[in-house]
Amino acid sequence: MRSYNILIVGVGGQGLLTLGSIIGVACTIRGLDVAVAEVHGMSQRGGSVVVYVRIGEEPSPIMPVGSADHMLALELIEAARYIHYVKKMGHVTVNDFLWPPPLSIYPSRDQLFGEMKTRDIKLHVVNANDMSTKITGSPISANIAILGYALGVDESLRELLGLDVIDKSLEEHFRGHVLELNKSLLRMAFKEGLKRGE
């Protein structure tokens, strides 16, 4: 069975656990074995959060450094913090959103991107907060936008999980109006990603 590792990083409260669950359920629909390792409790409160999604046969929960095929980063500083988890020539889809920890001194957006660009990765930058705000009125669905975009740019991910399976997974996570908004956001981000991918 093929293995594929997705690392989800960001700040607690950005919908990382939901995103992990959406991908996990999508794998189940496809009949793929998967382990989605989350962190709950205090670590969620505005802290740095990592969710490991490992597709493969009876995968262990934590992925080693250098093994992520695709990193989905909801925030810039967190993308930089975990970049060494990415495989050489792996994909990094990052939200163009810098949210510094309070009272901290931190590198600028230009510095962060400058460094990331010199790494052996396929870097995809997307303003997921804006996309989410356009469709839902708030950045709350930036996680869905990131996923849609990542599917657009990454052919291997697309082969594993198509838009239709993600749709089905969304149906298990949301209902009514919110579901419809998320579905259209997913599509919009996907199209943008496809354009970039070509």
Add this chain to the structure above:
Amino acid sequence: MLLGNEAIARGALEAGICFATAYPGTPSTEIVEVLSEVARECDIYVEWSVNEKVAFESAYGAAIAGVRSITAMKHVGLNVASDILMSSAYAGVSESFVVVTADDPSAHSSQNEQDNRWYGLLAHLPVLEPSNAREAYKFIKEAFKLSSKHKIPVIFRSTTRISHTRMPIELEEDIPIEKKCKGEFTVDYERWVLIPAHTRRRKLELLKIWEALRGEDHYVTIYNQGLEKTIIASGLAYTYVREVLNLLNLTNRVTLVKVNMPVPLPRKPILKTLEYAREILVVEELDPIVEMQLKDLAATCGFKVNIRGKDLVPESYELTVEAVYRAVAKFMNVEDKLPWENVEPIKLNPPIPPRPPILCAGCPHRSTYYAVKVAANRARLRNVVYTGDIGCYSLGYQKPFETQMTCFEMGGSIGVAHGLAKVIENPVVAVIGDSTFYHAGIPPALNTVYNKSNVLILVLDNMTTAMTGHQPHPGTGVTATGEATIRVAPESVLSSLGFKVYIINPLHVKEAIEELTKAFEEFKHGVNVAVVSRMRCALEVLRNARRRGVILPIYTIVEDKCTGCMACVKLTACPAIVVEPGSRKPRIESSLCAGCGLCAAICPYRAIVVANKPSENWEALWWGP
């Protein structure tokens, strides 16, 4: 697709439980939370107990009356329940009873990373340990069988990475419709009354069961039996070992022994392993529980085998593929460098800042802490020592609050404050959350009054158990299954203990400071004072606002009025207030602002104002249901 904890809950339902209890605690919470959600449908009894000791006692009570039961707690919760745990081993059960302990290696959300398999050795109770979420579902059912067979409680050990990992799980059976929910208590003085004469006899019974448990051979599985190099792995460690052997292409060159019951270690399969092996590596997370028992068996039975374990596998923190890779590679005498390269980490100046968990935007604790510090100053209380407790508010240790100077265990704020107040000159304030107060805060509060120490108790009442995901408690007026019940407010408990109680509302910062100043003045004069600061958790308020279509205020900083004094940034450390690199003035990230208004109350230039048109009734969300 089930979370490990959901898998445990499902397995327990299939095993026919009719009684489940817990006090919420990461990483165990979802087990009983899920059960509470299906309690009506499945016709079982589920409760959030006030603490783990009571949770254990209640479930044990059901089990001695013949009703199959489960209790679940985080590792440190079992410390709270350890008194009854020890006794329950002596007395045993009439129907199966499983105690789930969810350990937290790496202490992701805990004050320590203790290995609760020790409790099995201490109490002479068996410990089952699954290797992943899927196995947790199967093993929990095994645990009930084992308990039923030997008529003793069984400890089921999970860890963060099992409890909080989702996996596709194929369900094996339905939840039985017929189950025993009404029991009967048979008076049996020699069994249920552990006076010395009875307990001495029960100890002999217990040792007989312990011996019989060592004969439960099927809790060990051996792969590739008979090779000289042997790896023994328990629980989650097995998953890592298998992955690493695959990576190293060594799967066929070692005998792999999978231990599903680390305590007590089943004798026969382990002796067989010792017979064939020349060298053994034990891989287990945290303490050398299997390793110790193995070395003991080897020495007692005269085997000269080289046993490695904690000299190669770290004893601290959770295991990783890398850590197990290094250990296994060294043991197998092969190159221990990972066979692939990772992307170079990013090093910058300024460096990537750490991001520890922080109080959320709009968190009531932020406003309370600010008000407390201002009021303490006004009342001329100098060098205040703030003892702390377990909850989101533990984060008050951070700047600029520094209102949590100790944090050890549930309820510890008040007990430790009492001792400190007896021996130091500084004023002592004990800070404790509502749920923690009910859990273990009442006896030490009584103790401060009875033994006359001058401690001010500050209860941070957000009317829920916030950190674990908003479970109800005795102050909420609802039970785990949503039934209305009596509401016991912290102030009524504290008044009855003889405290003069002030209730403050930190949403109105200025009034809160005035009230607090009065409270501190009285405290200074030796009065037993308690303060209850009441305001709902911002996460709940934001969720309720979304659901009910209520618009909360969103604040903005008027650039012309802002002088860039940074008071709002420095005094609140609110994550919604951002200072862009190179900018002299802060900005409020409107998507993050919860509208608590603390920054606006602090701004000396009145530069922070409401930017939108909030709903008329928005304030009610911060107190109402």
